[in-house]
Amino acid sequence: MQSLRATRRPAATRTRERILDASLAMFNAFGEPNVSTNHIADETGISPGNLYYHFRSKDDIVEQLFASYEARIDEALLLPTTRAPNLEDLWLQLHLLFEAIGSYRFLHRDLVDILTRNRRVRIRFARILDRASISATSLLRALVETGVLHAREEDLPPLVENAIALVTFWVGYDTVRSGHFNGHANDPLLGMRRVIALLAPFLDATARAHFERLAAAYGA
Amino acid sequence: MQSLRATRRPAATRTRERILDASLAMFNAFGEPNVSTNHIADETGISPGNLYYHFRSKDDIVEQLFASYEARIDEALLLPTTRAPNLEDLWLQLHLLFEAIGSYRFLHRDLVDILTRNRRVRIRFARILDRASISATSLLRALVETGVLHAREEDLPPLVENAIALVTFWVGYDTVRSGHFNGHANDPLLGMRRVIALLAPFLDATARAHFERLAAAYGA
Numbered sequence A, B: 001m002q003s004l005r006a007t008r009r010p011a012a013t014r015t016r017e018r019i020l021d022a023s024l025a026m027f028n029a030f031g032e033p034n035v036s037t038n039h040i041a042d043e044t045g046i047s048p049g050n051l052y053y054h055f056r057s058k059d060d061i062v063e064q065l066f067a068s069y070e071a072r073i074d075e076a077l078l079l080p081t082t083r084a085p086n087l088e089d090l091w092l093q094l095h096l097l098f099e100a101i102g103s104y105r106f107l108h109r110d111l112v113d114i115l116t117r118n119r120r121v122r123i124r125f126a127r128i129l130d131r132a133s134i135s136a137t138s139l140l141r142a143l144v145e146t147g148v149l150h151a152r153e154e155d156l157p158p159l160v161e162n163a164i165a166l167v168t169f170w171v172g173y174d175t176v177r178s179g180h181f182n183g184h185a186n187d188p189l190l191g192m193r194r195v196i197a198l199l200a201p202f203l204d205a206t207a208r209a210h211f212e213r214l215a216a217a218y219g220a
Helices: A004-008 A011-030 A037-044 A048-054 A060-076 A087-103 A103-110 A111-117 A119-145 A153-168 A171-176 A190-200 A206-215 B004-008 B011-030 B037-044 B048-054 B058-077 B087-103 B104-109 B110-118 B119-145 B154-168 B170-178 B186-200 B207-216
Strands: none
Touching: A011 A037, A011 A048, A011 A060, A011 B154, A037 A048, A037 B207, A060 A103, A060 A119, A060 B170, A087 A103, A087 A119, A087 A171, A087 A190, A087 A206, A103 A111, A103 A171, A103 B110, A103 B170, A119 B154, A119 B170, A119 B186, A153 A171, A153 A190, A153 B154, A153 B170, A153 B186, A171 A190, A171 B011, A171 B104, A171 B119, A171 B154, A190 B170, A206 B058, A206 B087, B004 B037, B011 B037, B011 B048, B011 B058, B011 B104, B037 B048, B037 B058, B058 B087, B058 B104, B058 B119, B087 B119, B087 B170, B087 B207, B104 B110, B104 B119, B104 B170, B110 B119, B119 B154, B154 B170, B154 B186, B170 B186, B186 B207
16 A cells, blocks of 8 residues: 555656665576666566666666665664663674674675676775775774773774674675575574674673574574 | 797687687786677687687687686685695685686686576586685684684674675775775785685684794785
8 A cells, every 4th residue: 555655646756766675676586797787677667668767777767776775784783872882783783784794685685796897886885885884883892891802902993804804705605505596595693693702702602692692582 | 039839739729829829918907797709819819710610609719718717716726735734724725726816816706697698607616616615614723723713613604694694796896996896806815814804803823823823924
């Protein structure tokens, strides 16, 4: 059922959103390099000419989708400002990150190719990684200060780098490992397990048990 | 200067090898999706028709290059059979792996896309990961048994999975992080550092110092 707001929206805006929705679904299902603007127009039920009235090129569509992805990632990277972050905050951050990545998995599947072809997206993605690095370092440092994570200050940079590499290439790794795209990219918990395994040697038994309880509560 | 052996080789074999060499160099420099058979024919100084006499398609070239890559990886995965493997064996294995990956970095740069398009390469790559998993588990288990690695048996599977993910996507991570392809993909030590950071919390001070000496000896 369409909402009142949707029915009042101008037709051009609705078409534009339908193009973006169809593009995201097709990119995720088949991989961005395998979907042309003609496929997208077909799927949206419009002519290729109409599609080009809304978007200059497929790259233009990718950039619009990237903006929504970036907003989701930035929301996931937010840390509490009025208290020290704790294990639940780490859990939540990872959960939101892997959910956002699952929703826009086409981007992570062909990341290098997409970034190579689109300079603006490349620059914005590099900045996201910088922000992720700052956020993850703050979070881990707070966990060290509150005695939850037993790591030295010099352990943090390589730990953060490996965490970022594992998160960024989780979709790629899962695809290669499971032998098919969309293997488990929609299950945030499987991606989270990779990062939690990375942190595990720095956690004491209490913190590990805490993670196990969170995993059980989330149905893992 | 051409070797005596090369000059005696039949012309067709020499052309075939020149096509493969040119393809590898161009794939590595520009990314496989961005290089066509026409580009390769141009670079080899032959006609497109002559190229198709030697290879049915670009995928056929990719498969031939993949066979050489697979042989290099399998060589890197060999472990000593007459004695327990030690830290130097781990170092050597990682060094050979990252050298092979650097030589065929085009494959790792667009891994998901290449594997999706080529079923035979996909199956063979999945088997390489299985063999890598077995080899890495044997090696780490031996290090645990000789008291070098302080890990429990249940720590090994997630450790091996994360190591394989970091090695497989090292080229992708480096490209995204450095903002340009061929960033540091040719420097095995930078990739090795990612895996050594992963193992570090399980190593005692002596083993860590040992790795530092190895890194210094290799000019890191």
